[in-house]
Amino acid sequence: MKKAAVIGAGSWGTALSMVLADNGHEVKLWTRSQEHAESIQQTGKNLRYLSGVELPSSIQATSSIQEAVSGSEFVIVVVPTKAMREVLPMLKDFLEKDAVIVHASKGIEPETHLRISEIIAEEVGDRPVACISGPSHAEEVCKRQPTTITSSSIHTEIAEQVQDLFMNQSFRVYTNPDLIGVEIGGSLKNIIAIGSGMTSGLGFGDNARAALMTRGLAEISRLGVKLGANPLTFSGLSGLGDLIVTCTSFHSRNWRAGNMIGKGMSVSQVEAEMGMVVEGVRTTKAAFQLSKKLGVDMPITKELFEVLFEDKDVEKAVNALMGRVKKKEVEGLMSGFDKMNNNDPLDHFEP
Numbered sequence: 119m120k121k122a123a124v125i126g127a128g129s130w131g132t133a134l135s136m137v138l139a140d141n142g143h144e145v146k147l148w149t150r151s152q153e154h155a156e157s158i159q160q161t162g163k164n165l166r167y168l169s170g171v172e173l174p175s176s177i178q179a180t181s182s183i184q185e186a187v188s189g190s191e192f193v194i195v196v197v198p199t200k201a202m203r204e205v206l207p208m209l210k211d212f213l214e215k216d217a218v219i220v221h222a223s224k225g226i227e228p229e230t231h232l233r234i235s236e237i238i239a240e241e242v243g244d245r246p247v248a249c250i251s252g253p254s255h256a257e258e259v260c261k262r263q264p265t266t267i268t269s270s271s272i273h274t275e276i277a278e279q280v281q282d283l284f285m286n287q288s289f290r291v292y293t294n295p296d297l298i299g300v301e302i303g304g305s306l307k308n309i310i311a312i313g314s315g316m317t318s319g320l321g322f323g324d325n326a327r328a329a330l331m332t333r334g335l336a337e338i339s340r341l342g343v344k345l346g347a348n349p350l351t352f353s354g355l356s357g358l359g360d361l362i363v364t365c366t367s368f369h370s371r372n373w374r375a376g377n378m379i380g381k382g383m384s385v386s387q388v389e390a391e392m393g394m395v396v397e398g399v400r401t402t403k404a405a406f407q408l409s410k411k412l413g414v415d416m417p418i419t420k421e422l423f424e425v426l427f428e429d430k431d432v433e434k435a436v437n438a439l440m441g442r443v444k445k446k447e448v449e450g451l452m453s454g455f456d457k458m459n460n461n462d463p464l465d466h467f468e469p
Contacts, residue, residue, distance in 0.1 A: 119143055120283060123190040125205060126223075127154060127179065128394075129167040131196035133256035134222060137289050138194075139174035140262075147179045148186040155179040171260045187212040192220055192283055198395040199225030199234060206241035218246045220280055224304040225397045226404035231411070233301040246273060248280045249297060251304035252355035253363035255370070259289065266290040268355045270300035292355065299351030302342040306405055306419075307361040308398030310334030312376035313422055314365035316432055319380020330418065331365050337416040341405065344414050372398040385426055402426055417442060 120143045124135045127149035135147045149155050158164055158179035162172055180186050187193055187209045197205050202223070213219075219242065221234050232240070235247045252267030259265050269284070269291050271277040277293040285291040294300055310331060317326040338361075339352045351357055364370045375396040378388045389396060406423040409416040421438055424430035 120192060121190045122146070122192040122194060122283070123148060123186040123209075124194045124196060125183075125186065125209065126196035127158065127164060127167070128196065129164075129256035130222060130254075131194075132164045132168055132171070132173070133254075133259040134194060134196060134250075134284075135177050136171075136174060136260055137284055137286065139176045141284070141286055143283070145177045146186040146190065147177050148183060149179065149181055152181040155181040168256065168260055183208045184212050187217075188214075190214065190217060192218050192280070195219060195221045195238070196223060198397060199223055199227060199237075200395070200400060202227075202234060202237045203241065206238060210242050213242070213245070216246075218248060218276055218279060220248045220250060220283075222250050223397075224251065224301075224308060225401045226302075226305050226408065228400060228404040228407060231404055231408045233298070233305070235297060235301060246276045247271060248276050249300055249304075250280065250284065250291070251300050251360065253359040255363065255367060257369055262288040264288055264290070266292070266355060266359075268292050268294045268300055270294045270297045270356070272297050294351060294354065294356070296348040296351045298345055299342050299347030299349075300356040302345060302347055303338060303352050303354075303357035304360055305397075305401050306338040306341065307334075307357075307364050308372045309402045309405060309419055309422060310338070310361060311364040311370050311372035312379070312396075312398045312402065312426075313418055315370075315373040315376025315378075316380035316422075316425075317376075317436075318373075319377040320432060320436070327365065331361060334365075334418050335361055337418055341409060341412070341414050341416060344412050371396055375399070379425070380432055399426055 122138050122143050123146045124131050125148045127147050135145050138145045154166060219238055223234055226233060227237060235249060238247050248269055248271040250267055250269050254265050254267050269277045269280040281291040281293050313330050314327050317330060339349055342352060343349050364372060371392060371394055375388045385399060402422050405419050409419060417439060421435040425432055425435050
């Protein structure tokens with residue numbers, strides 16, 4: 119049995135708490151609201167985010183960051199990217215010396231263009247950090263339906279510790295040493311999911327969605343490789359796998375947001391109606407800025423940025439993408455493989 123703190127009592131944080139509790143670990147689930155914590159304790163449910171789910175009685179909800187973090191061997195941070203700078207300093211003073219920080223959030227910070235592991239390093243210092251990512255809707259995890267994700271860290275032993283912490287019969291965990299690729303794939307797929315929702319909102323069919331997902335994956339790969347990622351990571355769980363589930367399911371808040379925008383709603387209207395953070399909106403801005411800085415061609419991201427932040431008409435954005443100069447399909451993709459050791463991208467991967 120391990121002691122774990124889950125920082126963030128949204129739907130995903132709650133689902134991960136359930137996995138940990140199912141594995142026999144001692145779990146403290148932190149929420150900033152005392153009222154929310156008391157509600158979870160009294161009802162045995164997270165009525166705000168997963169109202170129909172019965173939580174294991176071993177999960178202890180608290181609004182005290184000290185109570186949650188002190189004594190915990192693993193601290194799982196599951197808050198939106200924009201809240202990282204606020205929350206991380208709160209827990210810093212209570213972290214155990216050898217505590218492992220695991221983040222399960224997906225995003226890139228605008229302006230700084232930092233990945234979440236880099237934000238953690240700035241705010242908390244040099245500590246073991248891992249990321250878990252992959253195709254995983256909280257609603258299905260809570261029902262203990264088969265789910266497979268990736269644990270990634272630059273330290274193999276840390277990734278394997280996190281793998282052991284979470285893995286069970288319904289929650290399978292692989293490891294991947296490519297932290298850059300895992301974080302980039304998990305973050306940028308939210309951009310493409312917004313675009314996928316828009317295509318549905320506009321009344322387009324499967325052809326448009328398949329094209330958007332495929333070319334979106336090409337953009338994600340180009341930026342990831344430029345940043346030093348292994349190109350094969352983007353064909354794995356945290357790349358293609360997460361892209362598929364986020365672009366095709368009503369569970370995806372990014373897809374739902376895009377769908378409403380495609381039907382004519384503004385970003386502010388969508389965020390007000392959903393009442394939850396749409397991570398892909400902020401990530402679109404960060405990825406667009408980063409692509410310009412690095413000189414990476416990301417036409418889908420560019421058009422979505424103009425729709426979300428410059429009030430460009432959605433149909434005009436689609437026309438701009440369809441009217442681009444003709445290209446070769448694999449143009450700009452294969453160069454990433456040359457950056458691998460011995461030109462063999464398979465070196466670090468197992469079947």
